[in-house]
Amino acid sequence: MKVAYIYLLKESLRFKKVIPWLLLSFAAMILATVWKRFDSNATQTDSYVNVVNILVFRLLPLASAIYTTMIVSQEVEQKTIVYLLTRPIQRWQLLIGRWGATVTAVTALSFIGIVAAFIGSRGAQVSIGMDLLAVLLGALAYGSLFLFITLIFNRALIICVLFAFGWESSVPNLPTGLQSLSVLAHMQAIAKHPEAEGGKKFLELIAGVLGDSKLTASSSAFGLLIFSIAMVGLSCYWFTTHEYIPREDAD
Amino acid sequence: MIVIENASRWYGQVIGVNDVSTTIGPGITALLGMNGAGKSTLMRLITGQLRPTTGSIKVFDMDPFANPEVFRKIGYCPEIDNFYEDMTGRDFVRYMARLQGFSARDASQRAEQSIGHVGMTERANKKIKSYSKGMRQRIKLAQAMVHDPEIILLDEPLNGLDPVARHEFLEVLGEFVKRGKTVVVSSHILYEVEQMTRSILLLHRGRLLATGDLRVIRDLIDKYPHKVRIETTEPRKVASKLTEFANVVSTRIDEKNQRLDIEVRDPNAFYDVLGKLLINKELSIQSFTSPDNNLESVFQYLVEG
Amino acid sequence: MSQSSSPIADLSYRHYDGPLNAPVARWWSIAKMTIQVAIKKKAFWGWSIVSSWWYLILLAVFWFMDNVAGTFGAPAEGGKNPFLSQIIWKDQFVHGFSYSQMILMVVALLVGAGSIANDNRSNALLVYLSKPASRFDYIFGKWLGVFLLISGVAITPMMIFYLYGYMSFQDYGFWSSAPWLFLKLILVALCSGAVHASLSLGISSLFNQGRIAGATYAGLYFLTYIFTGIMGGFNAIQSFGSDKPPTIIKQLFYCSVDGLQIGMAKLIIGTNGSPVFPGMTPGRGRRGGNQVDMSEFIIGIPHWQWIVPVTISVVAAGFLIAWSRVKAVEVVG
DSSP, X not given: OHHHHHHHHHHHTOHHHHHHHXXXXXXXXXXXXXXXXXXXXXXXXXXXXXXXXXXXXXHHHHHHHHHHTTTTHHHHHTTTHHHHHTSSSOHHHHHHHHHHHHHHHHXXXXXXXXXXXXHXXXXXXXXXXXXXXXXXHHHHHHHHHHHHHHHHOTTHHHHHHHIIIIIHHHGGGSSSGGGGGOHHHHHHHHHTOOOOOGGGHHHHHHHTOOSOOOOOHHHHHHHHHHHHHHHHHHHHHHHHHSOOOOOOOOO | OEEEEEEEEEETTEEEEEEEEEEEOSEEEEEEOOTTSSHHHHHHHHTTSSOOSEEEEEETTBOOTTOHHHHTTEEEEOSOOOOOTTSBHHHHHHHHHHHTTOOHHHHHHHHHHHHHHTTOXXXXXXXXXXXXXXXXXXXXXXXXXXXXXXXXXXXXXXXTOOHHHHHHHHHHHHHHHHTTOEEEEEESOHHHHHHHOSEEEEEETTEEEEEEEHHHHHHHHHHSOEEEEEEOSOHHHHHHHHTTSTTEEEEEEOTTSSEEEEXXXXXXXXXXXXXXXXXXXXXXXXXXXXXXSSHHHHHHHHHHO | OOOOOSXXXXXXXXXXXXXXXXXXXXXXXXXXXXXXXXXXXXXXXXXXXXXXXXXXXXXXXXXXXXXXXXXXXXXXXXXXOHHHHTOOHHHHHHHHHHXXXXXXXXXXXXXXXXXXXXXXXHXXXXXXXXXXXXXXXXXXXXXXXXXXXXXXXXXXXXXXXXXXXXXXXGGXXXXXXXXXXXXXXXXXXXXXHHHHHHHHHHHHTTOSOHHHHHHHHHHHHHHHHHHHHHHHHHHHHHHHSSSOOOHHHHHHTTOXXXXXXXXXXXXXXXXOOOOSSTTOOOOBOSSTTOBOOHHHHSOOXXXXXXXXXXXXXXXXXXXXXXXXXXXXXXXOO
């Protein structure tokens, strides 16, 4: 498991692979810095919160989708899965090791984004620790959900991306209990960002916090954790009992 | 070591392996069959990547599907030409050794040894994407041997190897067998198999058509008339000359009067006579070939008699 | 074929003796192949149908308002349906086109993102280029195939809705308010096809895995989509606030894959846009608690001086990237 973890983590954190995410972190910092130019009433905290909500939290599922497809889909498509599945390592261990590597990579990159936004906002009065926790649990939840999707569907990336920007754009904004079906809504509940006013509702719509959420930080954190464990368990079962052989990359 | 009992594998409506039963023991055993015969499917079943739809496969008395105990004892060199292209050959073999469960130091040592065995030491630090076909085959073999397995399965291993590399490859295999190991090699080229072993499993359309010594198969072929095709401008003259020999069974001249197809009982004796006639300039022919010298004809004989 | 010397000509069989014309449109063969491969995918048809979702809602709403709800309440002047009387028909196409953007991107992922990357991977690119087909034939053929597919997917629901509107709502100015709408809609769809085809092919040529090319295209799409969202948010904040939104925000709004196409659609159709349904308002703002000015709130037509050259540049850039990346030889380093 450790070997699988280390090798995929190294692969995930190759400079070529992380540079787009580092550039996005830089963009988050710049955006937090210039936010007040477009919203003269905004405080430093508003700048930070908006950038984290709109950029970091929203891009987390995209990063997660891209990295999660490295666990199995990429190996199947580039036909190297055969090298992994004929080694004396339990399939569930292989899966968890590789999943852990991608979650670590996604969390690390998101942490950089949060820190960049914090630096850019120059003095936001927020608990950055809660945002980091939200990102960690969000990365676990998205990673585990997408892992299962990649194991059962061929065109997993499209499904993951649509979930990230279709489902996660609309469900958190619904004024009903359906919010609990969104990872983003739980992340917002954990982060507990202050609410915006007036026209800022439109930014809330993009951030996915428009709905009147009744979720608490502790229940959301617990929910995401349980969900992640359940999805990873299901994925392990699926991966251990199903066949994975090289497939032509025809899509 | 490998026991296959009535194993069949379906891919939806298509059958990959059809009711195969056999046992494979130490030494080199060749899976011989044309493309699509089911060789790779059988390899995947033995290496636990696939499950048989019906029947059973046991490797060291264990079900190989997703079974680490089996994978500890087998090495697999797949037919596919795919790698982690950005890795160096050395890193790739070391990674495979690490996945075998060796410590970092042991994995490095074993990788070096294995790379040395296949003659890739000097080029192991280059990225795999820069390797030639032959180099890729060698590094694939190195990863299969890195943990010194009891059984090594090689799917079309000679593809892309030049004659020198083939010779070296066969030597490596020979050493491996001398140590009492089991090698299963698949191929669709008859003469390639003849260079490696006489023990074959003949697969055709998923079925195990024949097992045993290649010479027996050869004898089986020789039971039936051997076909020879002769290109000549004087087919009738050539036909009348050749029918003087008792082992010529039949002759047929094509419509364009340019080709003669004959069937003979004893091919070796016939070729001796043909050679003499040509040297003595008693016959005028452009070329001759035997459509029988390929795997397809073997199957034709075995399937259709 | 040599002439027979026999007095009786053998007419049973003869070879073609005429000039051998080399095919001049090899790119069309490649385009056809791209289309044939795409239309065999169930996912292509599935997502193509999903892309028309907003038009289907519109069809249902208008049919309901026309046939059921219209019978209730007081009719508008001239006995007309008050709801339908307020509809700006050409804006419905802008809405439908806007809401189908994400699905059109998915279709582009399906048919375009892997088209060169997968050829790279399977070495099919070498097979193509070993034929007497030029690099232009290959790239233009691929581009044309993707362009026609996406344009087709974009235009089909528009045409169905247009047909419905033309046959049902002549009395409400469907034709008279925008007589050239039909041709403009075709142009909008072609514009969308060109942008997606160029971007997806350009990105596809950079990779040898369709998955990575798709991820990159999706990443580019959603990043710029978020940018457009932020600009829309800023515009809303300013509309509600004490200042008028600066013009630059209204232009920056269109700086995305999504925005570029919506901007071009507004420019071609000639509309600033309007709320989705009549009666929708943004609410009251800070300026004395007055109703927010709709013209400030809505982001209108972008300046053609920049959006047209930028769109053309994007289309050309995708093509040029593919041009520079596709090579006829495999270099073993």
